[in-house]
Amino acid sequence: MTTVLANVFIYEPSSWLSVVFVLCFALFIYGFIGLTTIPSAPRGTISGFLGMVIAIVATYLWFNLEVADVDLAPEVVPSAAYWVLPICIVGGGAIGVALAATVKMTGMPQLVGLLNAFGGLASAIEAIALYVDPIAEVGLEPGESRLQLGFLLFTVWVGMITFTGSLIAVGKLSEKIKGSVLPIGLLRFLIITLQLASVALMLVTGLSGYGIEYPSDPTDPTLEGIFGPKAEQVIDAGRGGSIGLVLALTGVSSLLGVVSVLPIGGADMPVVISVLNSLSGVSGCTAGFMIANNLLIIAGAIVASSGAILSYVMCKAMNRSITNVLMGGFGQGSGGKAAAKAEGPVEQKTANPVELDELTDILLRAHSVIITPGYGMAVSRAQHAVQEMTSLLRANGCNVRFGVHPVAGRLPGHMNVLLAEAKVPYDIVLEMDEINSDFEETDVVLVIGANDTVNPAAETDPTSSIAGMPVLRVWGAKTVVVLKRSLAQGYAAVENPLFFNDNTRMFFGDAKKNCDALVKQLGEKNPAALKAAGAQNGDAAAPKKKTSPDLFEFQEPKRPGAGEGIGAGKTIGVVKEREPEVRVAITPQIAARFAEWGFDVVVQSGAGLAASRAAFTDAAYQRAGATVVPDARGVYDKADIVMGVARPRPEDVRMGRNGQVVVSYVGPNGDFNNKDAATGLIQAAVDSGVTLLSMDLVPRTTIAQRLDSLSSVGKLAGHRAIIEAAFEFDRFLAPEITAAGKYPPAKILVLGAGVAGLAAAGLGVALGAEVRCFDTRVETKDQVKSMGAEFITVEFEEDGAGEGGYAKVMSEEYYQKELELFEQQCTEVDIVVTTAQIPGRPAPMLINKQAVANLKPGSVIVDIAAMSGGNCEETRPGEKYITPNGVKILGYTDLPGRLAPQASAMYAANLYRLIEHMSKGGKKAWAVDTDDATIRPMMISHMGQKMWPYKAPGGPPPPPKAAAKTAAPVKEEGPSNYDLYWLGMSPEMWLAFCVGIAVFALIAAFFPTSFAEQLAIFVLACVGGYHIIWGVTPSLHTPLMSVSNAVSGVVILGGMLLLVAGDKSGTFVLGSVATSVAAINVFGGFAVTWRMLSMFKK
Known part of the structure; x- marks a missing residue:
């Protein structure tokens, strides 16, 4: 195929146009690469837009400079195209820009779905326009003609499915369509029936051909009047196809799009939107094959890669397959059984509510806060109130960050856009993988409108329907506050044990109203922070000091008043370790933190020298507020809590007294070569009445991490x-x-x-x-x-x-x-x-x-x-x-x-958390609670009683496990998968390889050479698109979808080229409509992308 458009063989394309298209392709690629980081994203968007404008202008110039010179009859020369094209492009572009300028960020998923619909519709219209073109097959070899017709029909099918499916998805996202009135079984039957009907119609249409049958005499007045001197080339053009078959395919495809999306639940619409985004790229790509335009093929392949990757990302984040989502998901996707289950009474458990005043105090005391927003925040439109709260907390010296789950919003990256709209700095908004390791060191986590994305059952309950789903591990924080309307289950219809944890408080009510109330209360209780936040003109204020309770850097202690603090009246003692142990239990940094809690600290002279190579000197401890005593006897005499690293000797513990607590590694099971190594120590602890806690017996639970x-x-x-x-x-x-x-x-x-x-x-x-x-x-x-x-x-x-x-x-x-x-x-x-x-x-x-x-x-x-x-x-x-x-x-x-200094610092931090835990998170005076599920398993002795070995209270029996398989039966059944590998490839890989070889052999045997060239371009574009799209930062996944919509609008070139058919043809009219629809995508997609990116501020 040697022409730009199959049906316009009479217009030979100029080499300069092909070169321009290569430049546009490079600009598109640079545009997507720009989305790998937030700072470079605006430049990338400008690059993509520039590539699109160049492609449109170049095509229009080619149209004006070369088409007018072709020797045609006056009736065929498309004179109106010169002024119709600008009207179509400007009109469609104006509609797109208006949509982009007026859409609310909470409605961004609906706009993306609408642009998906326009992309599919434009491709389908172009295919129908080409079918009714009176000279669609002129100048084509039989193989080229069959290939063009095949892609034409497939473009109609994919384009109309994308169009109607996207409209249904938009209706569900905006809650204008609640669900299907038809049974799920009937809908699935209709889907299969319509798919078979589509295939049948494509086969029948392909056999019927397309175009109009012309007289065989070149001198016939009909041909001479229309085509002038080119009439001889039209004799064999038509085969008498039927437009009725194509319209029937259009209707069946449209209905298939409706019934395919209708049964899927509203909560799964983000995945559906991503899939339809991919299909809009596929329709553009097939349109490129249809009109032999490489730029359309490349752009469509990249857009299809984008949608496919985002669909995969969302499914992986929900621990579900794409098949599971598209076939209905939980409770058949739209409520169904899942919804009914969520409404009924669950297990009787008690949550710990929190009042506004108490929550305000918790936040003002916090050094570090992580906010994990969910869909509930977006629905209530609370992001601006959350930003104001962030500004106040940061102005108060609190380190505030956000943890965003990939499916927290209604699109990948949607939550990042909502926060950016509210002027939350993007550098404090972190992805799930970036922030999960930080929850354990965080004072307060605010869960706003999230449920399944913070459900610990995903990691702790293998029988749960969300088992294995990646979640934000918020439960590891010191305090978790959940802002939610009720204790109702999420979309997965799974109870969330987070709501009933000891460290969780529930703040019930509407997210926006509660956040507004919090902002007001925070401002009233801390006017200085309110003033500092206001001075930033609405922007989030930067923290005015180092805020996180850094356990590894020294900070001058600020002791509370007499009798105040959780450690008031108590003393912590640190003994010097015996060789060969070189670590120390408490560092000066932790000693200072204990002093801030009201504890007195005594340290045996020289305790920190071996561990720190003179860094943890006696003077450093004294600077931290500790008292240095000459020997271990002085520590035991003064301390209520004695802390060490290695197993103490029995004579050390005998220096203790009744009620005194000793914490260290005990190893009550003895050593591998001496089972009785700890026996004497345990008996000495019992005899002296000491409470002996062993740090090697900390239970492996979430709270004790x-x-x-x-x-x-x-x-x-x-x-x-x-x-x-x-x-x-x-x-x-x-x-x-x-x-x-x-x-x-x-x-x-x-x-x-x-x-x-x-x-x-x-x-x-x-x-x-x-x-x-x-x-x-x-x-x-x-x-x-x-x-x-x-x-x-x-x-x-x-x-x-x-x-x-x-x-x-x-x-x-x-x-x-x-x-x-x-x-x-x-x-x-x-x-x-x-x-x-x-x-x-x-x-x-x-x-x-x-x-x-x-x-x-x-x-x-x-x-x-x-x-x-x-x-x-x-x-x-x-x-x-x-x-x-x-x-x-x-x-x-x-x-x-x-690594003695580092090891000592980490062990001291663990002891700090132990004391914090024993004081109920720093809320109550320190005490030994023998009923505490974390402390009791660590307890070797207490008040003269031996408490070890610990017997855990009985619980429900574990679920039965499948019988373990042994090697013998496996060998009897046949070779293992490993045995079946040949040359490093599994049987499945060999099957795929052979199928691929067969497909390429068929292409080589039956398809024209031009298709092989286009196929090579398509494959390379898919591979390149795959790697480029994976490099896009997750926070920009929503802008990625909108810019993909804009690039999929490159089908506008096909609409422009179809206007060559002449002013009076149906192809001319349909081409004009396709150009207008595609222009909505181009200008609307780039405009809304620029609007979103302009919101991201550091």
């Missing part, structure tokens, strides 16, 4: 293990290419994907090594992959998850398979880091002598589990050992101590 010092220790040990391994390895970890040659990356094997293993894997990847990780708990696979490492498994099915999140002891068969795997891996890797430990038992032996022998000379094994005996058969605890074959085995038992 901030107390979990074992996780802190594990992270440090994993980090240091890689540092020690790198030092001993004496070679590059990352791949290097130098003048001396090319050096491959080091290969690291990490055994165990707990905190230590993940820390080791993460640092290994960061240093450039190739890391592979193994764990018996398959559920850790995603965590390993998120660190950039490879997860390896044993070809044997057995669940390795034990109680409390630890791994359990595996069967002997599984163990033997493990050893075989590790022996094989050791033939490939350079560094092995082992972390596997089971509480109360010797560490499992994972690296046997054969595995060690398989390692290359110079390889390194770091055995983090050396303190428990080690995971390597040749480990020597506390030593570095070099085997006869040159393998270095590091059995160091003090890896955390080799």
Whole structure:
């Protein structure tokens, strides 16, 4: 196909127009790349708009400069096109700009849906216009004619489905369409029937042909009067097609779009809008194939990629498949069973409400606040009140940030746009993955109108319908306040246990009214903050001081008045550790924080010197408000709470008194080589009446996460293990290419994907090594992959998850398979880091002598589990050992101590959180509560009674597990999937490969050469679009959709080219309509994108 438009073969395109289209394509690409960051997004939008304007102007100039010179009869020359085109473009553009200027940001999803509809409609109209063109097939080879007709019919089908489906989606989003009056079963039957009817109509129409049948005599007056000297070329043009078939296809496709979207629930409309956005790109792309325009093909492929990726992002954020959404989702999508379930009474639980005055005080006391907005905030239009509250809190010195879930709004990134409209600085609005790790260090979390996106059942209840859904982990904060109308369930019809947590308070009512009341109360209670916030002319005020309670930097303590504070009348004591322990329990920074709570602090002289290499001096403690005493006796005599790191000696505890609390690592199960190591200590604690709390018995619960010092220790040990391994390895970890040659990356094997293993894997990847990780708990696979490492498994099915999140002891068969795997891996890797430990038992032996022998000379094994005996058969605890074959085995038992200052600071922070927890979040005086679900499991002795071992109260039995499969039956059934791999490809991959080869063979055999060229352009555009769209920052996903709508308006070029058909033809009229509709997309899409981006302020 050698022409710009198939039916205008008589107009040979100029090379300059093709060059201009290449420039426009480059500008489109730069426009999408600009959306990778917020600062560059406006430049990208200008680039995309400039590319579109150049394409339109160039096409119009080509039309004027070249079409007028063609030798045609006067009746065919499209004289009216010269002035009709500007009217169509300006008129449609004005409508688009008006829509963009007047839409409210809460109505942005509806506008995006409307632009989707216009994109599909414009493509469909162009296809119908080409069908009725009297010379549609002139100059085409038979294969080209069939190809053009096929894409024409497919464009009608996709375009009309997109048009009507988008209109229904807009109606549902605006709540003008409540749901389907027809049963879901009938609707699905109609969908299948209409799909079959569409295929039948396309086949019949394709066989009938299209165009008008002309006389075979070139001198016939009919031909001569219309086509002049070109009449001979028209003889074989028509085949007598029927426009009725195309109109029937148009009607069936329109109805298919309606019934496909109608049964889907309103809450799923954001996904539907994204899918329809992709379909608008597909319709534009097929229109490009139809008229042989490469720019349309490329732009349509990129837009289709954008919609597909955003659909995937939203489905992944809901932990659902696209099929599940499009087939109705929860409760058939529109309420149904889910809604009925949500309305009925659930389980009788009691939530803790909070009043306005109390909530205001909580916020004014907070150093750090995270706001997690949900759809309820958007519905009540509370974003401006939330911004005012943000300004007041920041002016008060509070560190305020926002945590946004991908599906918090009605489109990906919609919540970011709403906050930007309210002038919330975009640099304090973070995505879920960016902020999830910060909730544990946050004083207050405000959940405004969110439910399923903050539901802990997604992570704690494997039987829940939202199990596995990524959520904001708000429950880890010190205090969670939920602003919600009621305790009703969310769209997933799942009860939210967050509402009933001890650290959660419910502030019932309309989000906007409650936020307005909060703003008013905050201003009245803190006039200075109100004035500071007002001075910013409505912009969010910047914090006036460093606000977060930084537990790792020193701040001068501000002691409360006499008798005030949670620690009034109480003293915390810190003892000096005995060698070889080099850490200290409390740092000067934490001592200062305790002083602010009203505690007196006493420190044994020299306690911090070993840990800090003279950084934690006695003078530093005194500056923090502590009293330094010469010996441990002085600490025990004065302190109500004695804090240490290593297991105390029995004689130390005997210095204590009845009711005194001693906190340290106790290890009541003893050591791996001495089960009775703690027996004497426990008896001494009972005899002296001391309350002995063991930091290694902190329960693995959500509330206790901030107390979990074992996780802190594990992270440090994993980090240091890689540092020690790198030092001993004496070679590059990352791949290097130098003048001396090319050096491959080091290969690291990490055994165990707990905190230590993940820390080791993460640092290994960061240093450039190739890391592979193994764990018996398959559920850790995603965590390993998120660190950039490879997860390896044993070809044997057995669940390795034990109680409390630890791994359990595996069967002997599984163990033997493990050893075989590790022996094989050791033939490939350079560094092995082992972390596997089971509480109360010797560490499992994972690296046997054969595995060690398989390692290359110079390889390194770091055995983090050396303190428990080690995971390597040749480990020597506390030593570095070099085997006869040159393998270095590091059995160091003090890896955390080799980062003593950092380890001390982290352990001190855990103790700080312990005291905070024992004072009910800092709200009540510190006390020992034997009924506390976190403190009781840690308790070894209390007031002369032995409290260990702890027996947890009975709870509901766990759900039954499927019977474990063994290796033997699997082998009897046939080869495993792994055995079926050939040349690294699975059977499914080979099937897809063969199908692809067959498709390309058919194209080569039956399709014209021109199609192969266009197909290559299409494939490259899809690949490029995929990578470009994935680079777009999530906060700009809504602008991405609107700019995609604008780019999909490139079908305007097809409408302009169709006006070549002549002033009096139906093609001319339909082309004019298509041009106007596409202009709405072009100018409306770019205008609303610019409007949104202009709202994002830092």
